Amino acid sequence: MSISQAEGADVGGPSLSRAVAEEEIRVAQRRRLLLVAQVAVGVVFLLAWQLAAGPLIDPFFFSSPYEIGAKLVDWIRRGELFDHLFYTMYAMLMGFVIGGLAGFVVGFLFGRYDALATIFDPYITAFYSLPKIALAPLFIMWFGIGIESKIAMAAIIVFFLVFLNTYSGVRDVSAVHLNAARIMGAKEWQLLRIVIAPSAAAWVLAGLKVSIPYALIGAVVGEFMSSNRGIGFKIAQASSTFDTAGAFAGLFVLAIVGILLSAIIKAAERRILRWRS
Amino acid sequence: MSIQVEAVAKRFVRNRREVLAIDNLSLEIESGEFIALVGPSGCGKSTLLNMIAGILDCTAGRIVQDGQEVRGVNTRVGYMTQADSLLPWRSAEANVWLPLEIRHVSRQQRAERTKALLEMVNLSGFGKHFPNELSGGMRKRVALAQVLAYDPGTLLMDEPFGALDAQLKLVMQDELMKLWERTRKTVVFVTHDLAEAITLADRVVVFTGRPGRIKLIEKITLPRPRDVFRVRFQPGFQEVFERLWQALEGEIRKGEAL
Numbered sequence: 001m002s003i004s005q006a007e008g009a010d011v012g013g014p015s016l017s018r019a020v021a022e023e024e025i026r027v028a029q030r031r032r033l034l035l036v037a038q039v040a041v042g043v044v045f046l047l048a049w050q051l052a053a054g055p056l057i058d059p060f061f062f063s064s065p066y067e068i069g070a071k072l073v074d075w076i077r078r079g080e081l082f083d084h085l086f087y088t089m090y091a092m093l094m095g096f097v098i099g100g101l102a103g104f105v106v107g108f109l110f111g112r113y114d115a116l117a118t119i120f121d122p123y124i125t126a127f128y129s130l131p132k133i134a135l136a137p138l139f140i141m142w143f144g145i146g147i148e149s150k151i152a153m154a155a156i157i158v159f160f161l162v163f164l165n166t167y168s169g170v171r172d173v174s175a176v177h178l179n180a181a182r183i184m185g186a187k188e189w190q191l192l193r194i195v196i197a198p199s200a201a202a203w204v205l206a207g208l209k210v211s212i213p214y215a216l217i218g219a220v221v222g223e224f225m226s227s228n229r230g231i232g233f234k235i236a237q238a239s240s241t242f243d244t245a246g247a248f249a250g251l252f253v254l255a256i257v258g259i260l261l262s263a264i265i266k267a268a269e270r271r272i273l274r275w276r277s
Numbered sequence: 278m279s280i281q282v283e284a285v286a287k288r289f290v291r292n293r294r295e296v297l298a299i300d301n302l303s304l305e306i307e308s309g310e311f312i313a314l315v316g317p318s319g320c321g322k323s324t325l326l327n328m329i330a331g332i333l334d335c336t337a338g339r340i341v342q343d344g345q346e347v348r349g350v351n352t353r354v355g356y357m358t359q360a361d362s363l364l365p366w367r368s369a370e371a372n373v374w375l376p377l378e379i380r381h382v383s384r385q386q387r388a389e390r391t392k393a394l395l396e397m398v399n400l401s402g403f404g405k406h407f408p409n410e411l412s413g414g415m416r417k418r419v420a421l422a423q424v425l426a427y428d429p430g431t432l433l434m435d436e437p438f439g440a441l442d443a444q445l446k447l448v449m450q451d452e453l454m455k456l457w458e459r460t461r462k463t464v465v466f467v468t469h470d471l472a473e474a475i476t477l478a479d480r481v482v483v484f485t486g487r488p489g490r491i492k493l494i495e496k497i498t499l500p501r502p503r504d505v506f507r508v509r510f511q512p513g514f515q516e517v518f519e520r521l522w523q524a525l526e527g528e529i530r531k532g533e534a535l
């Protein structure tokens with residue numbers, strides 16, 4: 001008896017806390033170092049750009065970090081930035097939610113019901129191969145030049161990415177796990193929560209992560225084509241007046257939005273997929 | 278909780294190849310009986326358990342449990358599969374209380390029962406660990422605790438202690454014996470270990486090589502309760518072992534000749 005009891009003894013107890021602390025310090029140190037390197041890359045790039053602007057490259061076409069910063073400050077001061085940003089974000093997030101939900105539901109159904117997937121497969125493939133951007137003019141015809149057409153653009157792109165990932169994720173659920181839960185008495189509807197959703201979570205989250213930039217692209221392309229609001233509109237307007245600083249300022253804002261949203265999904269991923277490693 | 282296996286056959290057809298795993302197999306398992314199945318690898322032992330659990334259909338014949346034919350997934354059994362079936366995204370304790378969660382048992386009761394079961398399988402400190410942080414033998418013990426959590430009347434166990442070292446195996450056999458003496462569940466126990474089969478079972482069934490049929494059924498008359506640490510030194514054990522080994526050896530050698 002004593003052999004095996006020793007194994008279970010003092011796990012997580014005080015004798016181990018030192019090893020845990022040391023491991024945590026090591027991880028934190030490494031993370032700090034990498035963060036410093038990350039920031040350094042950005043700083044070096046901006047400095048090089050700033051120094052090169054003028055002597056080496058033409059600021060008329062490439063602007064400079066200083067000018068871009070000044071432009072952003074100017075937009076903020078005039079209260080425009082957040083107005084446009086909010087508009088773009090709203091279109092993007094709505095598209096993200098609508099496309100994501102629809103993609104999840106359809107992906108789940110196709111993943112669970114083989115016949116459905118087989119019947120629709122050629123049509124889905126055909127539709128998937130179309131450049132979604134080419135739908136923008138149609139969407140503007142159908143949904144008008146208001147925010148609805150931008151939401152539709154973002155939604156259709158997100159839909160496919162989330163759909164395909166959810167489908168693969170649901171197909172990937174192990175029959176051993178499903179049967180084990182069934183024998184334990186799980187009803188079909190309980191299987192979704194107990195086995196299918198957690199098993200497919202990694203795929204679904206991956207789908208959401210890659211679809212963030214595409215949702216942004218969808219919304220911005222919509223704004224390029226027809227709009228008088230949004231960051232996409234600002235970029236288009238600036239470009240058409242040779243205001244390179246303005247165009248870069250808009251791109252910079254979009255990049256920041258992308259980084260923030262990805263960070264949110266990554267954090268969710270870390271939490272939900274803790275069991276991997 | 279009696280199980281009748283009536284002239285059952287199982288044929289797998291896949292990739293334009295067919296395998297007759299089990300052929301015309303009949304077996305009567307009494308309520309409260311501890312029955313052990315041994316046989317050469319690939320002779321259809323797991324396949325038979327899968328059919329009793331209702332995961333696989335019988336190609337011919339039928340399986341009846343308590344007068345009711347098994348059709349579709351059988352929720353009247355607890356099944357410890359040969360393959361790892363713990364959910365990797367659930368901690369050990371969350372895996373153990375999964376069947377209770379499915380039955381809407383209150384959180385507190387779940388936690389209490391889980392704690393007792395993890396203690397029983399000597400894994401007290403490991404409740405919060407995820408399966409991939411546990412060794413193979415530890416995962417098997419979590420699976421054992423899980424199947425015991427909801428107290429099914431019949432237990433199907435496919436090489437449950439195969440991954441354990443010799444000492445821990447004895448400890449687990451001891452726990453299982455005590456539990457069985459107390460509850461008298463029907464147990465269908467697949468193992469490669471003849472000594473284990475004799476130690477635990479009321480009857481040991483030796484299968485032929487594929488297609489699996491029954492070669493020999495040996496009634497084990499060693500007195501109960503049995504002390505798993507010492508039965509092998511009791512008079513009679515060796516003779517039974519010899520007899521079963523002879524039956525089994527012939528089948529294993531036949532398989533190799535193929």
Ligand SMILES: Nc1ncnc2c1ncn2[C@@H]1O[C@H](COP(=O)(O)OP(=O)(O)OP(=O)(O)O)[C@@H](O)[C@H]1O
Binds near residue numbers: 322
């Ligand atoms: N799902 C399946 N599809 C096709 N063939 C299968 C399937 N499951 C099992 N078989 C075949 O059936 C035969 C019996 O397999 P089974 O797993 O029941 O053997 P076993 O007696 O449990 O062996 P072991 O002792 O090695 O676990 C094998 O030849 C195997 O190849």
Ligand SMILES: [Mg+2]
Binds near residue numbers: 322359435
């Ligand atoms: Mg097997």
